[in-house]
Amino acid sequence: MMKTVLVVDDDLMLQKALSVGLKKAGFEILHAQSAETANEILNRVSVDAIVLDRMMDGKDGLSFLKELRANGNVTPTIMLTALSGAQNTIDGLSSGANDYLAKPFQLQELVLRLNNIMSRASIDIKQPKMPNGLVFIDNEFFVNFGDNQPNKLLALSNEEKKLLQNLLNPIGNTVPATPMVAKRLREKINSVLSDIDIVTVRGMGYKIITTKR
Secondary structure (H helix, E strand, C coil), X not given: CCCXXXXXXXXXXXXXXXXXXXXXXXXXXXXXXXHHHHHHHHHHCCCCEEEEECCCCCCCHHHHHHHHHHCCCCCCEXXXXXXXXXXXXXXXXXXXXXXXXXXCCCHHHXXXXXXXXXXXXXXXXXXXXXXCCEEEECCEEEECCCCCCCCEECCXXXXXXXXXXXXXXXXXXXXXXXHHHHHHHHHHHHHHCCCEEEEEECCCEEEEEECCC
């Protein structure tokens, strides 16, 4: 299945080159020229990874990434920069970057690093803490009704599955999402489980709560 990568860079020539190269490598590409545009995109859709320029006009990459992480967005992110040196790498990683790549770089190296951070992220969320009645096995969510009954697959779209993974990593964190995706996921959860719900956090996104103690 094609992975979606958001490229955030105000250098139009580099942005175009990355888009062409990453598409050839098998990724679906979205692009933004500013942190503000990137935020608008992420509020509408979920992506599998972000390629983020550190130095941009307006809000810089470090500030943008810090805000993403503070709002509960854990999308794997590679930060690109013309700045080199250990301290710059530390600054990028401390801001929430999963990897840090100095310019100039080879496209093949970026592709390898993207695959690595997405693979690590997949491993990290394979066994999140689960509310009662919900099970995560082989990258799918199931409902467990107990009493030795077989698990029932919770049929989710890719966007719904990704949102639920983010909501559970960890439980109680606030995750931005499109209202339609959150609504569909809430309806599917409510139809099979009575003791968990997805609620709106105004101006920030959604979070999962337990309704029984």
